[in-house]
Amino acid sequence: MITEPLTNDIAYPVPDRERVLPDNIFDTPTDAIQDFAFNSKVASVFDDMVDRSVPFYREIQKMTGQLAADYAVAGTRIYDLGCATGTTMILMDKSISADVTLVGVDNSADMLDKCREKLEVANVVKPFELVEADLNRDVEIENASVVLLVLTLQFVRPLYRERLMKRIFDGLIPGGCVILVEKVLGESSHLNRLFIEHYYQMKRSMGYSNLEIAQKREALENVLIPYRLTENLELLAKLGFTQEDTFFKWYNFCGIVAVK
Numbered sequence: 501m502i503t504e505p506l507t508n509d510i511a512y513p514v515p516d517r518e519r520v521l522p523d524n525i526f527d528t529p530t531d532a533i534q535d536f537a538f539n540s541k542v543a544s545v546f547d548d549m550v551d552r553s554v555p556f557y558r559e560i561q562k563m564t565g566q567l568a569a570d571y572a573v574a575g576t577r578i579y580d581l582g583c584a585t586g587t588t589m590i591l592m593d594k595s596i597s598a599d600v601t602l603v604g605v606d607n608s609a610d611m612l613d614k615c616r617e618k619l620e621v622a623n624v625v626k627p628f629e630l631v632e633a634d635l636n637r638d639v640e641i642e643n644a645s646v647v648l649l650v651l652t653l654q655f656v657r658p659l660y661r662e663r664l665m666k667r668i669f670d671g672l673i674p675g676g677c678v679i680l681v682e683k684v685l686g687e688s689s690h691l692n693r694l695f696i697e698h699y700y701q702m703k704r705s706m707g708y709s710n711l712e713i714a715q716k717r718e719a720l721e722n723v724l725i726p727y728r729l730t731e732n733l734e735l736l737a738k739l740g741f742t743q744e745d746t747f748f749k750w751y752n753f754c755g756i757v758a759v760k
């Protein structure tokens with residue numbers, strides 16, 4: 501696997517072109533767009549999709565790796581909820597020097613298959629577990645020094661988000677942290693419209709056509725439910741996190757770190 505050095509020497513695992521297909525899932529006009537699902541078709545293009553659809557994705561990954569290393573404690577577990585194809589788990593393996601166990605959780609068996617394959621190719625040395633579980637239901641989190649939710653909470657049904665975040669809070673050791681990266685709504689509808697337009701410009705610059713952008717937006721409509729940044733911060737404060745800050749913000753994307 502090729503890796504690309506980032507500013508703090510954490511190597512980002514660049515999508516392997518022999519294993520990752522280009523994302524052209526929405527490039528054909530379709531009458532009835534189905535709800536977006538993390539199925540085998542999406543899993544096979546996912547690394548290209550996320551790299552081209554999430555602004556500063558590699559920088560976000562790098563910052564997540566740095567912050568996780570700051571809070572990781574030997575003998576504890578690092579959870580990656582919605583681990584997808586394992587890009588962040590590979591980064592955790594490289595960036596954290598403490599002796600920890602990595603736990604990847606996802607409800608897509610197709611994503612977990614890709615994840616297992618990628619962790620093997622990347623020669624991950626830390627002990628790891630991959631768990632198939634639905635975050636809308638219950639998930640076991642214990643002895644965690646770091647819990648990651650990178651572009652995942654937005655897919656959890658709003659009804660279950662507070663319960664999940666409480667579960668995470670309870671499973672963190674004192675001084676542990678949650679790292680939450682989300683697509684968010686602007687704080688006003690006018691700003692939201694502007695932010696979305698700038699986001700679509702970014703997607704066009706990454707090679708997506710207007711048709712692909714429109715069809716994916718429709719597919720995600722009932723599946724990806726963003727909160728405002730302030731709503732996410734309020735939820736964390738309500739649960740008892742003692743410190744929280746926004747470490748990344750680009751229009752309608754943000755990264756938050758919150759410490760128990």
Ligand SMILES: C[S@@+](CC[C@H](N)C(=O)[O-])C[C@H]1O[C@@H](n2cnc3c(N)ncnc32)[C@H](O)[C@@H]1O
Nearest residue numbers: 538582584606607608611634635636650651655
């Ligand atoms: C956008 S991807 C996350 C990307 C990944 N964390 C990264 O940094 O590249 C969202 C992931 O969350 C998973 N997911 C969505 N809803 C879930 C749920 N209810 N329970 C568990 N995993 C879920 C999806 O299968 C997918 O792999």
